[in-house]
Structures are given as C-alpha cells and as structure tokens.
Amino acid sequence: MADEEEFVQDTRGTVTRRDFLKLLAAGGIALAFTPFVPWGKFMPDPTNTVANKVKITLPGGGIANIKTFPVDSSEVVTYPVTGDPVLDSEPFRKWQLVRLPASMGGTADDVSAFRCYSMVCLHLWCLWKYWPQPGRMRGECPCHGSMYRMQDGLAFAGPASLQAPPSNVLPILYLEADGNGDLWILPAIWNVNDNGIVGYGRFLQKS
Numbered sequence: 001m002a003d004e005e006e007f008v009q010d011t012r013g014t015v016t017r018r019d020f021l022k023l024l025a026a027g028g029i030a031l032a033f034t035p036f037v038p039w040g041k042f043m044p045d046p047t048n049t050v051a052n053k054v055k056i057t058l059p060g061g062g063i064a065n066i067k068t069f070p071v072d073s074s075e076v077v078t079y080p081v082t083g084d085p086v087l088d089s090e091p092f093r094k095w096q097l098v099r100l101p102a103s104m105g106g107t108a109d110d111v112s113a114f115r116c117y118s119m120v121c122l123h124l125w126c127l128w129k130y131w132p133q134p135g136r137m138r139g140e141c142p143c144h145g146s147m148y149r150m151q152d153g154l155a156f157a158g159p160a161s162l163q164a165p166p167s168n169v170l171p172i173l174y175l176e177a178d179g180n181g182d183l184w185i186l187p188a189i190w191n192v193n194d195n196g197i198v199g200y201g202r203f204l205q206k207s
C-alpha cells in the first residue's frame with residue numbers, strides 16, 4: 001500500500017519520502033567530503049534561478065547558430081557562466097548541446113532540432129557524452145554504461161535507467177532561436193518539475 005501511494009505521488013511530480021531519503025543520503029556523502037571540497041560553490045542551489053536568457057557560446061568562442069551547427073553532432077557548453085575559469089570548469093556547469101540526427105528531426109530549420117542536457121550522469125556523476133555514430137545516436141556514460149536517449153533525456157539502459165523518477169531523466173536547458181538563427185538558453189529554474197536539478201534529475205513533463 002505504501003509503495004502504491006509513493007508511485008501515485010511520483011507520477012504527479014511530487015518529491016516523495018523515498019526521494020527525500022535519497023537526497024538525505026546524498027547530503028550525507030557531501031558532508032563526508034566537506035573538509036576537502038568547496039561544496040558551497042560546487043553544488044547547484046535548488047532555490048536559485050537564472051534571470052535572463054543568454055546566447056550560447058561554443059568552446060571555440062563562436063555563437064551556436066542553426067545555420068552552421070551540423071546535424072547529428074554535439075558541443076560542450078558551460079552554463080551558467082561566471083567568468084571565473086575555475087568555477088566555469090566545474091562538471092556541474094557542463095552541458096551537451098546536441099543537434100539531433102535527421103531521423104529524430106535534426107534537419108529542422110528551427111530550435112526543435114536541438115537539445116541541451118546536463119552532462120552529469122544521474123548514477124554516480126561521471127560525465128556522459130553524445131555518440132553520433134549509426135546504431136548509437138545516444139548519450140553514453142563511460143563509467144557503468146548508462147545510456148540516455150536524446151529526444152527527452154530519459155535513461156534507457158544501465159544503472160541510471162533503474163533509478164526511480166526523477167533520477168532517470170537528465171536536467172535540460174530550454175532553448176530558443178532569434179531571427180539570425182542564434183541559439184539562446186532561456187532562464188533556468190532548478191526544480192525537478194522545471195529544468196531539473198543537476199546530478200539528481202527531472203520529472204518528464206506529460207505532453
């Protein structure tokens with residue numbers, strides 16, 4: 001009966017007692033490392049929001065643009081950018097900007113061709129990456145083999161796929177394009193029902 005009750009709450013998007021216990025456990029691990037790691041700077045603040053939309057700057061310094069970004073490819077982007085090179089190199093600020101393969105709508109001349117997901121694997125926080133090769137076209141984590149589908153960020157294989165929602169769906173950044181085709185990141189809300197919480201997950205929104 002208790003399990004049934006928790007499942008109903010999960011599908012509604014509520015953080016359940018089980019989720020709370022997982023967060024508590026994660027907090028315990030974080031505290032164990034407190035003397036060694038500047039967690040205050042590192043961990044995402046779930047109450048924090050980013051106020052303004054920002055253009056996506058690519059590692060080479062250019063702006064991501066629909067007209068020039070190749071179909072079925074990806075780039076690592078940093079968000080939110082602070083301007084401090086140490087903070088900006090943190091894994092929790094790294095996102096995979098993916099232009100989907102043609103079979104998933106990547107040839108569309110609009111923002112629907114793109115996705116942008118947190119690179120922090122939801123299992124044990126290694127960094128996954130996008131593999132565009134035929135037969136793959138998915139995110140893969142090198143540590144224990146979790147795989148993520150690019151349409152919506154859902155883990156479909158490996159240990160992350162066995163975790164209960166919201167810890168089986170990658171956090172996402174929502175995008176828009178301007179008249180020149182430049183891509184922008186819309187203001188983020190670090191909540192499991194919005195952009196998600198980096199390293200913890202996101203509830204898939206019902207369409």
Ligand code: FES
Nearest residue numbers: 121123124141144
């Ligand atoms: S950390 Fe990615 S599968 Fe374990």
